[in-house]
Amino acid sequence: MRCYHDNDYHIQIMTFQKEIDIFDYFIMSKGLKQSGQRRDILKTFLKTEKHLTADELFRLVKKKNPSIGVATVYRTIKLICDCGLGRELRLDNDSVRYEHFFNHDHHDHLYCTDCGELTEVVDREIEKLQQKLAKKAGFKMQGHRLIIHGICRKCS
Amino acid sequence: MRCYHDNDYHIQIMTFQKEIDIFDYFIMSKGLKQSGQRRDILKTFLKTEKHLTADELFRLVKKKNPSIGVATVYRTIKLICDCGLGRELRLDNDSVRYEHFFNHDHHDHLYCTDCGELTEVVDREIEKLQQKLAKKAGFKMQGHRLIIHGICRKCS
DNA sequence: TTATCTGCAAAGCCTTTGCACTTAG
DNA sequence: CTAAGTGCAAAGGCTTTGCAGATAA
Numbered sequence: 001m002r003c004y005h006d007n008d009y010h011i012q013i014m015t016f017q018k019e020i021d022i023f024d025y026f027i028m029s030k031g032l033k034q035s036g037q038r039r040d041i042l043k044t045f046l047k048t049e050k051h052l053t054a055d056e057l058f059r060l061v062k063k064k065n066p067s068i069g070v071a072t073v074y075r076t077i078k079l080i081c082d083c084g085l086g087r088e089l090r091l092d093n094d095s096v097r098y099e100h101f102f103n104h105d106h107h108d109h110l111y112c113t114d115c116g117e118l119t120e121v122v123d124r125e126i127e128k129l130q131q132k133l134a135k136k137a138g139f140k141m142q143g144h145r146l147i148i149h150g151i152c153r154k155c156s
Numbered sequence: 157m158r159c160y161h162d163n164d165y166h167i168q169i170m171t172f173q174k175e176i177d178i179f180d181y182f183i184m185s186k187g188l189k190q191s192g193q194r195r196d197i198l199k200t201f202l203k204t205e206k207h208l209t210a211d212e213l214f215r216l217v218k219k220k221n222p223s224i225g226v227a228t229v230y231r232t233i234k235l236i237c238d239c240g241l242g243r244e245l246r247l248d249n250d251s252v253r254y255e256h257f258f259n260h261d262h263h264d265h266l267y268c269t270d271c272g273e274l275t276e277v278v279d280r281e282i283e284k285l286q287q288k289l290a291k292k293a294g295f296k297m298q299g300h301r302l303i304i305h306g307i308c309r310k311c312s
Numbered sequence: 313t314t315a316t317c318t319g320c321a322a323a324g325c326c327t328t329t330g331c332a333c334t335t336a337g
Numbered sequence: 338c339t340a341a342g343t344g345c346a347a348a349g350g351c352t353t354t355g356c357a358g359a360t361a362a
């Protein structure tokens with residue numbers, strides 16, 4: 001699998017080495033054990049540029065490793081989020097989906113209520129104002145979720 | 157039941173007449189029928205200043221009308237949201253909660269990851285920037301959800 | 313009158329858990 | 338060697354649905 005790097009247009013093979021290291025270190029530091037299944041799940045997750053449900057991820061990993069069980073995927077995706085490589089998204093009227101941060105900076109979402117498409121966006125100024133708002137309320141901010149609902153260009 | 161009005165400190169009886177009218181009109185215009193259960197559920201919902209799960213709402217309504225069934229509450233809370241008197245909230249690691257808009261302007265939430273408390277906040281400037289952001293992306297904005305996670309004053 | 317609503321219980325999802333077996337460290 | 342991981346199937350929550358009787362319009 002290949003990818004363009006925005007900054008240098010250099011084609012490189014995606015090894016996810018950095019992410020695997022983070023995952024390995026996390027597992028190790030918690031006194032847990034690494035496994036082939038866990039690595040397969042992580043790689044498939046990072047490789048997929050979609051917001052997946054646990055079950056969708058399970059079906060994808062199954063192609064590479066047919067003996068895998070759903071429970072392992074559910075257990076592993078939580079670990080992946082715990083170590084900071086991904087996070088849960090809870091969209092309305094839908095089950096939980098997961099997204100990873102490989103080659104994605106922090107971002108918010110535009111959600112089309114018509115076609116269901118999710119677009120990633122960032123606005124530095126909104127981010128700053130959120131910090132200010134939290135501070136004013138005496139909140140030690142850890143993060144945020146912003147979803148803007150509407151009708152996308154294609155659907156309107 | 158009584159309440160203070162922020163603006164005039166005038167004590168008044170809460171009849172929710174305006175909200176009941178909105179609800180009635182919605183029901184009627186969809187060719188549906190009104191019922192005592194639906195009104196009980198709406199009133200209990202509006203009266204409660206907490207973000208309730210459907211089941212919590214069910215338990216509250218049961219006190220007033222012991223013969224009510226859960227299914228009716230699930231069915232009715234959806235109608236209440238559809239007619240614009242409330243909305244769903246999906247917090248992480250928690251089931252769906254509902255909030256109403258009686259005496260509440262549009263707001264966002266600060267969520268304390270320690271004690272779970274939800275605080276309502278508004279920032280006009282953030283709202284404006286969101287509009288701008290949506291517009292720039294060719295989005296016809298309908299609404300948004302913003303939750304800021306962190307540690308509240310009490311917990312830090 | 314008749315289409316809708318209701319409570320009940322059963323069914324459906326998604327997710328977690330208990331278990332016996334396997335495996336990493 | 339031993340604590341942790343795995344797949345499976347069963348169990349758990351929460352929510353929806355089918356149904357027969359009740360009820361609003």
